[in-house]
Amino acid sequence: MIEFDHVSKVYPNGTVGLRDINLTIKEGELVVIVGLSGAGKSTFLRSINRLNEISSGEIRVGGQSVTRAAGRQLRLIRRDIGMVFQNFNLIKRQNVLSNVLSGRVGYHSTLRTMLGWFPKPDVAIALEALNRVNIREKAYVRADQLSGGQQQRVSIARALAQEARVILADEPVASLDPLTTRQVMDDLKRINREMNITTVINLHFIDLAREYATRIIGLRAGEVVFDGTPEEATDEVLAGIYGRPVLKDELLGGVS
Numbered sequence: 700m701i702e703f704d705h706v707s708k709v710y711p712n713g714t715v716g717l718r719d720i721n722l723t724i725k726e727g728e729l730v731v732i733v734g735l736s737g738a739g740k741s742t743f744l745r746s747i748n749r750l751n752e753i754s755s756g757e758i759r760v761g762g763q764s765v766t767r768a769a770g771r772q773l774r775l776i777r778r779d780i781g782m783v784f785q786n787f788n789l790i791k792r793q794n795v796l797s798n799v800l801s802g803r804v805g806y807h808s809t810l811r812t813m814l815g816w817f818p819k820p821d822v823a824i825a826l827e828a829l830n831r832v833n834i835r836e837k838a839y840v841r842a843d844q845l846s847g848g849q850q851q852r853v854s855i856a857r858a859l860a861q862e863a864r865v866i867l868a869d870e871p872v873a874s875l876d877p878l879t880t881r882q883v884m885d886d887l888k889r890i891n892r893e894m895n896i897t898t899v900i901n902l903h904f905i906d907l908a909r910e911y912a913t914r915i916i917g918l919r920a921g922e923v924v925f926d927g928t929p930e931e932a933t934d935e936v937l938a939g940i941y942g943r944p945v946l947k948d949e950l951l952g953g954v955s
């Protein structure tokens with residue numbers, strides 16, 4: 700589904716973001732990327748939809764080269780990839796439904812979407828997406844009136860309305876409290892299972908990674924230093940990835 704083939708990234712200042720990454724993420728996996736700050740997690744995630752340009756190698760999604768795609772072909776690949784950000788990336792002054800409908804822009808002409816004109820079936824798709832994350836009743840509320848957790852659910856609904864086959868989530872719970880964190884992770888996991896959407900999540904909390912992932916990939920200085928099941932990612936193994944014992948602030952703790 701997502702293939703990394705000898706992928707490296709060197710930033711213009713010489714910093715190595717990724718070093719010769721070779722791996723395949725299969726359809727329906729829920730992969731969590733862990734590693735210290737600066738390990739390359741964001742670079743890894745953002746290179747999948749080319750928010751970040753890699754320096755060498757190739758990335759394929761659904762068999763198609765993201766690296767070599769351009770123009771319409773790149774837009775079509777990107778339409779299949781939804782993105783969830785730490786800061787939600789919503790248009791705060793617009794209502795929830797409009798934000799979710801923005802996930803449909805890849806299906807229509809620019810003019811149409813600039814005018815905010817979406818056909819009726821799109822509205823039905825957007826409302827169904829809100830249903831899936833249990834905030835259908837917030838459809839006509841302004842985005843900035845919602846709690847952080849609800850805003851993150853809107854951004855997940857936007858990815859669903861996009862009918863994405865892949866969801867990339869870059870530290871999706873970093874701005875949320877522990878209880879809301881679990882609710883958002885539960886949503887991501889449920890959607891992954893129910894809709895078989897391949898999901899790749901960068902997470903700071905390693906206990907969450909162990910709890911929700913089907914597979915954990917550990918990065919250190921741009922290299923894959925662990926790739927295995929949550930059961931294999933013991934504290935000792937993670938200490939090896941981090942080069943030091945796991946710290947308290949890397950554990951969310953036992954809130955449920």
Ligand SMILES: Nc1ncnc2c1ncn2[C@@H]1O[C@H](COP(=O)(O)OP(=O)(O)OP(=O)(O)O)[C@@H](O)[C@H]1O
Pocket residue numbers: 710711712714715716734735736737738739740741742743
């Ligand atoms: N635009 C940039 N220019 C130069 N170096 C960069 C740039 N973006 C990231 N880096 C460097 O590349 C390395 C990987 O960064 P990246 O943001 O991918 O790490 P990360 O694991 O996501 O870290 P964090 O958890 O702090 O977000 C780091 O050393 C970082 O300083």
